Amino acid sequence: MGDVQIMTGNQAAALGAKLSHVQVVAAYPITPQTSVTEMLSQSIEGGELKAEYIRVESEHSALAVCISASTVGARVFTSTSSQGLLYMHEQIHWAAGSRLPIVMCCINRGVGAPWTIFNDQQDSIAQRDTGWIQIYCRDNQEIIDSIIQAYRIAESVYVPVMICYDGFVMSHTMMPVEIPDAEAVSDFLPPYKPHTVLSPEAPMNINPVLFPWRRANKEGVLCDGYMEMRYKLQKALDESRDVIISTSCQFAGVFGRDHGGMLWQYKTDDVEIVLVGMGSVASEATTAVDMLRSEGIKAGVIGIRVFRPFPKEDVRAAFKKVKAICVFEKGISYGYEGALCSEIKAAFYGTDIRLPIHNYICGLGGRDVKARELAEAVRLSLDAIATGDTEPAPIWLNCFTE
Amino acid sequence: MPENLFNVNIEEYMLPGQRACQGCGLSLAYRYVLKALRENTIVTFPACCLTVLHGLYPTTSVAIPALNCTFASTAASASGLVAGLNALNRTDITVVAIAGDGGTFDMGIQALSGAAERGTDFIYICYDNEGYMNTGTQRSSATPIGALTSTTPVLTKQQPKKDMLRIMEAHDLPYIATTSSAYPIDLYDKFVKAKRIKGPRYMQIAVPCPPGWGYAPKDTVRIGRLAVETGIVALFEIEDGKFHFTGRSKTLAEKGNKLPVINYVERQGRFRKMSIEQLRQLQRWVDTRWNEYLERAEG
Amino acid sequence: MATPAIGEAGKTGEWRDMKPVCDHSKCIPSIKKKAACFLCWLYCPEGVIKATIPLEIDLEYCKGCGICAEECPGKAITMVNEGEKNG
Numbered sequence: 001m002g003d004v005q006i007m008t009g010n011q012a013a014a015l016g017a018k019l020s021h022v023q024v025v026a027a028y029p030i031t032p033q034t035s036v037t038e039m040l041s042q043s044i045e046g047g048e049l050k051a052e053y054i055r056v057e058s059e060h061s062a063l064a065v066c067i068s069a070s071t072v073g074a075r076v077f078t079s080t081s082s083q084g085l086l087y088m089h090e091q092i093h094w095a096a097g098s099r100l101p102i103v104m105c106c107i108n109r110g111v112g113a114p115w116t117i118f119n120d121q122q123d124s125i126a127q128r129d130t131g132w133i134q135i136y137c138r139d140n141q142e143i144i145d146s147i148i149q150a151y152r153i154a155e156s157v158y159v160p161v162m163i164c165y166d167g168f169v170m171s172h173t174m175m176p177v178e179i180p181d182a183e184a185v186s187d188f189l190p191p192y193k194p195h196t197v198l199s200p201e202a203p204m205n206i207n208p209v210l211f212p213w214r215r216a217n218k219e220g221v222l223c224d225g226y227m228e229m230r231y232k233l234q235k236a237l238d239e240s241r242d243v244i245i246s247t248s249c250q251f252a253g254v255f256g257r258d259h260g261g262m263l264w265q266y267k268t269d270d271v272e273i274v275l276v277g278m279g280s281v282a283s284e285a286t287t288a289v290d291m292l293r294s295e296g297i298k299a300g301v302i303g304i305r306v307f308r309p310f311p312k313e314d315v316r317a318a319f320k321k322v323k324a325i326c327v328f329e330k331g332i333s334y335g336y337e338g339a340l341c342s343e344i345k346a347a348f349y350g351t352d353i354r355l356p357i358h359n360y361i362c363g364l365g366g367r368d369v370k371a372r373e374l375a376e377a378v379r380l381s382l383d384a385i386a387t388g389d390t391e392p393a394p395i396w397l398n399c400f401t402e
Numbered sequence: 403m404p405e406n407l408f409n410v411n412i413e414e415y416m417l418p419g420q421r422a423c424q425g426c427g428l429s430l431a432y433r434y435v436l437k438a439l440r441e442n443t444i445v446t447f448p449a450c451c452l453t454v455l456h457g458l459y460p461t462t463s464v465a466i467p468a469l470n471c472t473f474a475s476t477a478a479s480a481s482g483l484v485a486g487l488n489a490l491n492r493t494d495i496t497v498v499a500i501a502g503d504g505g506t507f508d509m510g511i512q513a514l515s516g517a518a519e520r521g522t523d524f525i526y527i528c529y530d531n532e533g534y535m536n537t538g539t540q541r542s543s544a545t546p547i548g549a550l551t552s553t554t555p556v557l558t559k560q561q562p563k564k565d566m567l568r569i570m571e572a573h574d575l576p577y578i579a580t581t582s583s584a585y586p587i588d589l590y591d592k593f594v595k596a597k598r599i600k601g602p603r604y605m606q607i608a609v610p611c612p613p614g615w616g617y618a619p620k621d622t623v624r625i626g627r628l629a630v631e632t633g634i635v636a637l638f639e640i641e642d643g644k645f646h647f648t649g650r651s652k653t654l655a656e657k658g659n660k661l662p663v664i665n666y667v668e669r670q671g672r673f674r675k676m677s678i679e680q681l682r683q684l685q686r687w688v689d690t691r692w693n694e695y696l697e698r699a700e701g
Numbered sequence: 702m703a704t705p706a707i708g709e710a711g712k713t714g715e716w717r718d719m720k721p722v723c724d725h726s727k728c729i730p731s732i733k734k735k736a737a738c739f740l741c742w743l744y745c746p747e748g749v750i751k752a753t754i755p756l757e758i759d760l761e762y763c764k765g766c767g768i769c770a771e772e773c774p775g776k777a778i779t780m781v782n783e784g785e786k787n788g
Contacts, residue, residue, distance in 0.1 A: 023486070061513050073486065
């Protein structure tokens with residue numbers, strides 16, 4: 001057993017960045033992310049981590065700094081939440097389109113208006129179309145481990161990675177965390193090689209305007225149009241699935257912990273109804289499942305760890321044996337339903353998986369989600385399914401909806 | 403004059419056949435900016451006329467490493483270049499941010515103020531053509547009073563030009579300089595000097611724009627000169643807070659013979675709807691600032 | 702990504718409707734037979750004028766802005782119509 005300490009999610013995140021030997025950190029404070037930036041400032045000013053720390057004047061600039069620093073070959077890190085993530089949205093698209101291996105923590109917090117400082121996942125889910133890999137952590141151990149894995153994944157597929165974890169619920173909650181050995185981490189992370197070197201030795205223009213059509217260079221060779229470049233981003237995300245899984249396995253081999261690759265399962269042998277979620281709501285669901293099992297209800301949890309690239313084949317394989325699904329999510333695509341629920345349904349299209357799916361919107365703006373509430377929701381869903389209600393409108397859990 | 407001319411770096415980093423307009427003031431100025439800064443430079447710039455000048459993939463017209471960025475983030479992009487290069491111990495490269503007045507006075511002001519306040523070791527260049535010219539001459543806070551633009555098409559710009567130079571002075575920078583496309587040697591000398599200074603350096607270039615300002619392309623240098631002759635543009639340097647005129651402005655300050663602004667505005671289509679009151683306001687604005695500069699130059 | 706080359710926008714000489722023509726008998730460096738003036742070289746926004754004796758202007762890429770003619774102190778350069786488009 002290595003060095004185990006109790007620490008908050010934010011401490012785990014700062015430690016993960018430090019162990020990964022990040023070279024440039026640019027961050028702006030926002031609740032509940034702030035202590036990550038403070039701890040990294042402490043590490044850098046105290047001499048424990050040799051890195052440039054740019055105390056930027058906004059989140060938009062934070063990611064802009066990361067983008068250009070990564071472009072010249074530095075390993076970079078930033079973190080934010082909610083409004084900060086939204087403010088840098090333009091840059092989030094830019095980073096993915098630039099194919100830069102930036103790793104960013106999103107400490108999940110609900111978005112305004114009206115204001116909330118408390119947890120939900122609307123902020124990061126709203127970024128799902130940008131081309132970032134998204135990993136949702138269920139406990140603080142997974143935070144530190146996923147950050148390390150993220151650099152390895154990002155630097156081999158050249159796609160940025162967002163490590164998401166729930167604000168306050170994890171960021172400010174202490175859990176035991178085994179700190180990976182620093183040397184083992186250094187061995188696990190080979191040095192970063194940028195895909196394009198921006199340097200006076202070979203001048204070129206990075207991220208210029210592209211025409212809609214392909215265009216010949218001075219040698220007469222046809223080069224990519226905008227659409228080809230964007231196709232390459234999608235292709236990289238498709239190919240990242242294998243890298244995510246192999247990295248997860250290799251990490252397990254070196255450090256002894258396997259967080260499940262694309263998704264993880266709890267008590268899904270001989271299961272009828274499955275609770276699905278991302279992050280801490282999924283880990284809370286495991287407690288709900290224990291309650292339900294003690295009553296004789298064959299419940300289990302499938303936790304989606306990687307939301308992007310969406311684990312379509314893993315979802316199809318995992319849900320084949322299931323009879324009913326309750327998707328619990330801390331966010332909603334307004335005007336439709338929970339994004340995770342939609343995407344799971346879409347994953348079944350084209351297969352013969354047809355089963356009742358109930359979508360629960362829960363925990364918005366930090367409303368507490370208790371295991372017994374999840375268990376009660378499952379019992380109600382089972383009753384409803386028995387009467388033939390396979391796909392009700394999204395149910396707002398523990399919310400006054402009169 | 404020819405001697406100064408012949409001391410200029412003869413290398414051309416801006417290659418022929420680039421996409422800027424006929425008679426573009428930016429094109430003229432940029433030629434000398436690059437000559438002064440030389441090969442060990444990385445430039446970063448947002449979507450603007452310069453993006454178009456640098457060209458469309460897969461070819462670029464500029465033989466200097468360049469990184470495009472989003473419109474608001476030019477100075478932040480430069481901050482990241484500086485940080486990344488420092489982290490990699492590549493301290494031999496000059497990092498240059500360059501944006502138009504729209505990307506500096508307006509959307510880019512936050513990032514610029516941040517980078518300046520942090521003492522970032524880079525050169526920030528604002529090429530001021532007094533409007534969002536790349537997108538078709540929309541009004542910016544740098545547009546002078548009385549000018550027609552596509553977003554002030556009937557009433558003309560109602561507010562005087564934002565004094566960005568004073569805003570940058572408030573950041574206690576080691577070096578601030580104004581330059582003009584019409585005075586390339588003065589510009590070149592200031593950029594050669596700026597390259598050797600450490601810390602945030604702010605350079606503003608007064609750039610005439612034929613389609614945006616409404617004059618024939620052949621008159622770019624003439625219009626640029628008139629801006630200086632009338633005091634609308636003052637050529638100066640502020641080094642560690644100490645102000646002094648340079649070049650033609652120095653001569654004008656000594657001889658006291660700057661021309662009335664009417665000589666400048668009457669040659670440009672954008673001022674054809676300017677009212678008498680606005681003209682008076684512009685003259686007052688020029689005179690007030692000029693007198694302040696004269697006092698500072700003497701002090 | 703994008704690599705440097707001449708002619709990114711094509712042969713920008715095709716943009717012209719008037720082209721610069723130099724009367725070398727009025728060109729100060731040609732008269733003095735030494736480096737002098739060359740304000741046309743200085744003020745060319747394209748950098749397509751070569752400061753040589755006699756003066757050379759790259760008509761493949763000259764956009765015909767007319768600044769050189771306007772600024773020449775010896776009035777050696779005049780702008781003349783392109784005439785027939787020669788493809």
